[in-house]
Amino acid sequence: MIRIICLTEVGLQLARRLQHLLSETDTKSEVCFKPTPFIDSVQTYFKQQDSLVFICATGIVMRTLAPVIKDKYTDPAVLVLDEQGQFVIPLLSGHEGGANEFARQVSNLLENQLVITTANRYLNPIYVVGMGCERHCPEAVLQGLLDECLTTAGLTINDISAITSIDIKSDEVGLIALSKNLHKPYVTFDAETLGAMEERLSTKSDYIFKTVGVYGVAESAALYQAQQLTKNGSELLLNKQKNKQATCAIARSYSLS
Incomplete structure (x- = not known):
C-alpha cells in the first residue's frame, strides 16, 4: 500500500492530485490527511511495510520514524515532497527499498525535480x-x-x-x-x-x-x-x-x- 501523508490543506490538494495520477498507472494509494494519533499511525504504516509519501518538512518525518527505523534492507520506501510539489526526495531505502525508482515515478507524474542523495548515484x-x-x-x-x-x-x-x-x-x-x-x-x-x-x-x-x-x-x-x-x-x-x-x-x- 502507498500512503500519501499530508498535514495541511495545500498538502491535501497535492496528495489528491498525486493519488489521481498514480491511479492512472493502476497504482493504488491512500491519502492520509492529519492521521490521528499522528506518530502511532505513521509508525504503524511503516512497520507494516507501506510505502510512504510525506508532504511536509523532512524534520517531522525523521523525528516520527526514528524509533522504528531498522536498516535499508528491511525498511519500506519513504519519500518527501514539498507542499508546492516542486521537489521529491527519496529519504529512506533508496536502493534496496526501491525509494529511488519510486521517486523517479512520482517525479515523472508531477513533472517536478527529483533530488537523490544516496551514494553511487550522481x-x-x-x-x-x-x-x-x-x-x-x-x-x-x-x-x-x-x-x-x-x-x-x-x-x-x-x-x-x-x-x-x-x-x-x-x-x-x-x-x-x-x-x-x-x-x-x-x-x-x-x-x-x-x-x-x-x-x-x-x-x-x-x-x-x-x-x-x-x-x-x-x-x-x-x-x-x-x-x-x-x-x-x-x-x-x-x-x-x-x-x-x-x-x-x-x-x-x-x-x-
Missing part, C-alpha cells in the same frame, strides 16, 4: 536552449542573444544539449543555420505539446498565444525538451530574455548516471 545537469523569433530573423541576431544568455547563465555552448522552438519555426532559416553551425540538434514541438508547460512559464504573453497558440515559445520549448531528455522534471535556469527580434530561455533537468 545527478548530471542537462541544459536546453529554447528560442523564438520574428520570421527571417538573421542568424547573427540569434547568435548575439544566445551568447548573452549563456554568459548570464554561466554556461558555454558546450553545455547545451539542444536548441528548440515551436513547429511553425521548423523551417526558420536563421535558427536552422544557428543550430547547424553550433553542431546542436534543432528540435521543434507543436503548440499542443508545448501547452503542457503553460503553468511553469515565468511570464505569459497573450499576443504570442493569439499568434502561435502558446503563451511563450522559448521557455515552453526548453522546459519540454529538457524533461524529455532525462525523463525527470525540468526547471527554468534562465527566464525568457529578448531583443527586438528574438527570445531565448534556458531550462535545466537532471539525469542519473
